[in-house]
Amino acid sequence: MREADAISSLTIERYLTSRPKWIRWREWLAGRRYRVTRLGDDQRPLLVVAFQSPDRSRVEVLNRALTEDWIKVPSVCREAYGEILLRAPRLIVIQLRRSNVCGCLGHRHVALQEKPFAFPHDALGGESCGEMDVAYERIRSWQALPLSDTALDAKFLEGSRLTEFHATQFRLRLLSVVLHEIHHLVFPREPENRVRERSLNFYREALARYVESAIQTLAFTIDRSFSRFG
Ligand SMILES: [Zn+2]
Secondary structure: OOHHHOOOHHHHHHHHHHOOHHHHHHHHHOOEEEEEEEOOOOOOOEEEEEEEHHHHHHHHHHHHHHHHHHHHOOHHHHHOOHHHHHHOOOEEEEEEEOOOOOOOOEEEOOOOOOHHHOOOOHHHOOOOOEEEEEEHHHHHOOOOOHHHHHHHHHHHOOOHHHHHHHHHHHHHHHHHHHHHHHHHHHOOOOOHHHHHHHHHHHHHHHHHHHHHHHHHHHHHHHHHHHHOOO
């Protein structure tokens, strides 16, 4: 059995349902939900997204970033986080928020807040997990690289391609914030500028690759539509 399988989504689901009924009922009424996922290439850690029930569609977007977009980024981007992911806690809770009072995009949590995961449990291998929050709407309005982001907009002009570009751009930002916070969790003494440099590089490279392949497809489509008149 691979180490990554030691805690699986089934382990988490079993653990959550093994808790007393009144606790689960109270949690359900309060709208608290959990979604287990992991990065698309099955890397550790296992991720548990904790969210409020009206945010289900936001969780889907985050999940797509973690699973689909992660495997599409250039391998050099994934490799930049290789050691960090290897050293990461086997289980990380991501509290999905819409915004943070402080205006930050996310934080690592020194003290765990999410009740079911706040203490090490035998059912989860007796290990303590890591925790962070990400501020979804704050990340949506965040201009990661103002100059190049605007320059790229011009390449897609308008219409459905621009919408698709913005959606991908946003998911890559979500992904870079999650990686940024995992970096903080694993190396708490690493200065902010170094953590930031790595996550911004990740975002820049991943976005550049997306733009490059999208433009190639666009050029191919134009070629084909012209050739029909030939
Ligand atoms: Zn930071």
